[in-house]
Amino acid sequence: MKKLVSLLLVLAMALSLCGFAAADNALPELNTTDEITITFLTWDDFELTQALADKFHELHPNITVEIIQTTTGDCTATLTNLAADNNLPDVFFWLDLDPLLANPMCLDIAPYLEADEEAQTKLYSSLRRVGYVDGRRSYFMPGEFLPAVIYLDKAVFDKLNKELPPQDWTWEDMLDLIENMTDPAQGIWAYNFYMGPVTLGPVALTDNVLGEFGWDGENYHFDTGWVEMVEKQSEYARLGYQAIQGSDAYLAVVPDDMWPGESGHVAIQMDAYWTMNNIYTQPAALERGLQMVPYNAPLGEGTDEAGQFGWIDMVSISATTEHPREAYEVAKFLTWGKEGWMERANLYGTLTNEAGDKIYRLPGSLPMIEDDEVVAALSPLFPDLGYWNDWSDYLANIQNPVTFGGRTIPGFNTFIADFYHGSDYNGYVGIEAAINAGAIDPYDYTDKLNEAGRQYYTDAMKVFYSVYGE
Amino acid sequence: MGNWLYEKVLPLLEYVPYVLLGCVCAALIAALIYALVRRSQKKPVQRFIRDTLWGYFFIFPWLVGICIFFLSGVADSLLYSFYNLKLDNGLQLIPLTGEDAMGNTVYTPLANYISVFNKELNYPVTLANFAVSLILQLPVIIAFSLIIALMLNGKIRGRGFFRTVFFLPVIIATGPVMNQLTAQGVSSVPMVSQNVITSVLAGMPEFISTPISDLFSQLILILWNSGIQILIFLAGLQKVPTAMYEAAKIDGASGWETFWKITLPTLRSMILLNSIYTVVTLATGSTNPIIDLIYNATYAVTKGYSYAAAMTWMYTVIVAILLLITFLIIREKKEKKSKDIWRRDVESAKRGMQSKKVRKLLERGKAA
Incomplete structure (x- = not known):
């Protein structure tokens, strides 16, 4: 009898454990059937966001999504003002992590993310745990992805009788091109940048990277990669490889001082995804003969898990929301979720402005999940540029997106403002200014930067624990 | 000192703009009543009152605005500088504390100012x-x-x-x-x-x-x-x-x-x-x-x-x-x-x- 009871107990325990595990792996059903409103703060295109919100309401008729519009410039002030007024939106985009750590504004969404199979399997692996501030609790998730894009002007390459590199090029290939594409006789500069080698390089050259300057989750890696890039960026400007707007040399070739990226005198423009929609597919640029071919930020040779830099805006759920489960569903649908992206693909192809013109010449942002159906839905929306149409190759080479430190690394902004750009380095304010002036050897400062970065992170985490608890 | 400051003085700061506004209003009303009474008695109104009352009357909306929208913000910022402000279900003002040489908790209202220096x-x-x-x-x-x-x-x-x-x-x-x-x-x-x-x-x-x-x-x-x-x-x-x-x-x-x-x-x-x-x-x-x-x-x-x-x-x-x-x-x-x-x-x-x-x-x- 005792044996039978023991067996039954063991069986019951095993079953309950199975049930527990099963419950852990499934996202719970939406909690309410009452009419509710979820507020959503965003700076994204209003027409698109509203259309997505309407679609969500169509799928969940009891949930209305109310969009609160802001701008990237006003976002932090708007958000903190709403929090001060105890009126925080249920779901909100944000730009700067630090105020969220210093004030208990965000809900821990780790239980939802961990129970969501789509989040665990489809999100890019570099984004799955991006919001796990302390490794256990997650206070945000990716909201919008706009990769850094390296544009190569095919017209300039043709002029110099150079072949375009393959889409799976390496970081070293890119540097090689930069060092060999300047031709003063033809008024051609090798490159110009919005985000340059110092920002993109340490991400591209460090394995298992999670953030800027080789951040691995606990430490920065100001090492050989950073030193080489900061020196090269300085050298490229000094040697005249970089087109510098307003400089005498540039004005001699481009008298109207047009932005180098659209002047037709630059072979490589290190820029952002949105420039394709806003400038390079516009009639004015095409009439001027620009033939910009997009490339992903390349990875260093021999790196397996290095990252590609991109603009990834994050989204959080309010700590004060009355409907956390529904807020998570809204956040997912309007940001990275597959269901939302299928609808988004439809909207990117159909939304028009008041004049009846299509708003998007190509998808306004890129998915944060790896899913063939989403890629298939988006692919027809990329335009045939005439001179180039290899979008599938471009999309296939996106991997491990990594974003700004200020959005993912506690204390990053203070470290950069106070120490990296703000401290005195041999009579110069900011380390890059000192390196550019040849006043210091960057190798002498790598340890100091790593230690200081670690200290700023530790200080920020102390504040985080005091606010959100241990 | 800190305790006294936090309990007695600092909470009053928030009222300063409104007290000022009250004083301005009271002075204007008093001057107006004085002028009206003197006039009803057919006595000459003092030149100062006569000349300035209209001026103050015209700038009164501005005075109200500056007291409510500007000075209140100024007073708030002074108040916040002596606290640790958190956004937790609205504004939370947490008194600044530290430890003295004996390890006792003491109020340190000037801690933010000292931190700025350091x-x-x-x-x-x-x-x-x-x-x-x-x-x-x-x-x-x-x-x-x-x-x-x-x-x-x-x-x-x-x-x-x-x-x-x-x-x-x-x-x-x-x-x-x-x-x-x-x-x-x-x-x-x-x-x-x-x-x-x-x-x-x-x-x-x-x-x-x-x-x-x-x-x-x-x-x-x-x-x-x-x-x-x-x-x-x-x-x-x-x-x-x-x-x-x-x-x-x-x-x-x-x-x-x-x-x-x-x-x-x-x-x-x-x-x-x-x-x-x-x-x-x-x-x-x-x-x-x-x-x-x-x-x-x-x-x-x-x-x-x-x-x-x-x-x-x-x-x-x-x-x-x-x-x-x-x-x-x-x-x-x-x-x-x-x-x-x-x-x-x-x-x-x-x-x-x-x-x-x-x-x-x-x-x-x-x-x-």
């Missing part, structure tokens, strides 16, 4: 740079606006149009517009090469060369900040009696002499007013790096609102000192405030402006 290594450097750039920019703005005001005060065709043009930047060049213009490189004079300026200044110490270089790189923006000053100078110029200029002309004074002996001395109070206005504008402008520093501190995880409020109040004190110095340098001398100043000024101006030829003739006459 942590903000860039703050003194940025403040010093601001002071140097202020010294360089102030005379440029004052001189430019005075020259333009003199030109606009002359009888020229399309005077109204030109006046509008010079005032227009004040209306359109707000923070975002300014930032866009700066980003698009229209802040400097195109024909002035920044590289040449930098190479000329190369031998100078950085704390001098940087502000001078900045002055040239932002020359257009600085001049665009002159609209209000031009308007004030114009108002001042139009108040100078034409009789003075006519008298000077009869005495043979040249335009140059008239400017130095009549126009400039008459505008002295306007120069003071404009200088103070300019210092305040530059100190609070959106392109001021100190404002950036304070703004960044507001959202920094280890600093925050209260810390930034402490930085702001320290900056306010420094700007107040700069204003005091400006005032002491440019203010009118005390004896000039005597009642017969106008007559003496006219006489001295006349004496000073007699041309050399006239003076020689007079001297010869005296000698003969």
Whole structure:
């Protein structure tokens, strides 16, 4: 009898454990059937966001999504003002992590993310745990992805009788091109940048990277990669490889001082995804003969898990929301979720402005999940540029997106403002200014930067624990 | 001390603007009642009350606005600087505490101010740079606006149009517009090469060369900040009696002499007013790096609102000192405030402006 009871107990325990595990792996059903409103703060295109919100309401008729519009410039002030007024939106985009750590504004969404199979399997692996501030609790998730894009002007390459590199090029290939594409006789500069080698390089050259300057989750890696890039960026400007707007040399070739990226005198423009929609597919640029071919930020040779830099805006759920489960569903649908992206693909192809013109010449942002159906839905929306149409190759080479430190690394902004750009380095304010002036050897400062970065992170985490608890 | 401050004094700060507003209202109502009573008794109303009541009546909406929307914010920021402010279901003010030598918890209301001194290594450097750039920019703005005001005060065709043009930047060049213009490189004079300026200044110490270089790189923006000053100078110029200029002309004074002996001395109070206005504008402008520093501190995880409020109040004190110095340098001398100043000024101006030829003739006459 005792044996039978023991067996039954063991069986019951095993079953309950199975049930527990099963419950852990499934996202719970939406909690309410009452009419509710979820507020959503965003700076994204209003027409698109509203259309997505309407679609969500169509799928969940009891949930209305109310969009609160802001701008990237006003976002932090708007958000903190709403929090001060105890009126925080249920779901909100944000730009700067630090105020969220210093004030208990965000809900821990780790239980939802961990129970969501789509989040665990489809999100890019570099984004799955991006919001796990302390490794256990997650206070945000990716909201919008706009990769850094390296544009190569095919017209300039043709002029110099150079072949375009393959889409799976390496970081070293890119540097090689930069060092060999300047031709003063033809008024051609090798490159110009919005985000340059110092920002993109340490991400591209460090394995298992999670953030800027080789951040691995606990430490920065100001090492050989950073030193080489900061020196090269300085050298490229000094040697005249970089087109510098307003400089005498540039004005001699481009008298109207047009932005180098659209002047037709630059072979490589290190820029952002949105420039394709806003400038390079516009009639004015095409009439001027620009033939910009997009490339992903390349990875260093021999790196397996290095990252590609991109603009990834994050989204959080309010700590004060009355409907956390529904807020998570809204956040997912309007940001990275597959269901939302299928609808988004439809909207990117159909939304028009008041004049009846299509708003998007190509998808306004890129998915944060790896899913063939989403890629298939988006692919027809990329335009045939005439001179180039290899979008599938471009999309296939996106991997491990990594974003700004200020959005993912506690204390990053203070470290950069106070120490990296703000401290005195041999009579110069900011380390890059000192390196550019040849006043210091960057190798002498790598340890100091790593230690200081670690200290700023530790200080920020102390504040985080005091606010959100241990 | 901290305990007493937190329990008794600081909570009162929030009421200060409203108490002020109450006082203003009470004074106005009392004056109004007094005036009405005296009038009903057919007694003369005191001149002070009669003259000023209408003035206060007209600026009353502004007084209400400044007490409710401005002074309340000012009082709040002072209050926050003595606390640790958190956004947790609204605003939460947490008293600042530390440990004394014995390990006991004590209130430390000045902790934010002390932290600013200890942590903000860039703050003194940025403040010093601001002071140097202020010294360089102030005379440029004052001189430019005075020259333009003199030109606009002359009888020229399309005077109204030109006046509008010079005032227009004040209306359109707000923070975002300014930032866009700066980003698009229209802040400097195109024909002035920044590289040449930098190479000329190369031998100078950085704390001098940087502000001078900045002055040239932002020359257009600085001049665009002159609209209000031009308007004030114009108002001042139009108040100078034409009789003075006519008298000077009869005495043979040249335009140059008239400017130095009549126009400039008459505008002295306007120069003071404009200088103070300019210092305040530059100190609070959106392109001021100190404002950036304070703004960044507001959202920094280890600093925050209260810390930034402490930085702001320290900056306010420094700007107040700069204003005091400006005032002491440019203010009118005390004896000039005597009642017969106008007559003496006219006489001295006349004496000073007699041309050399006239003076020689007079001297010869005296000698003969």
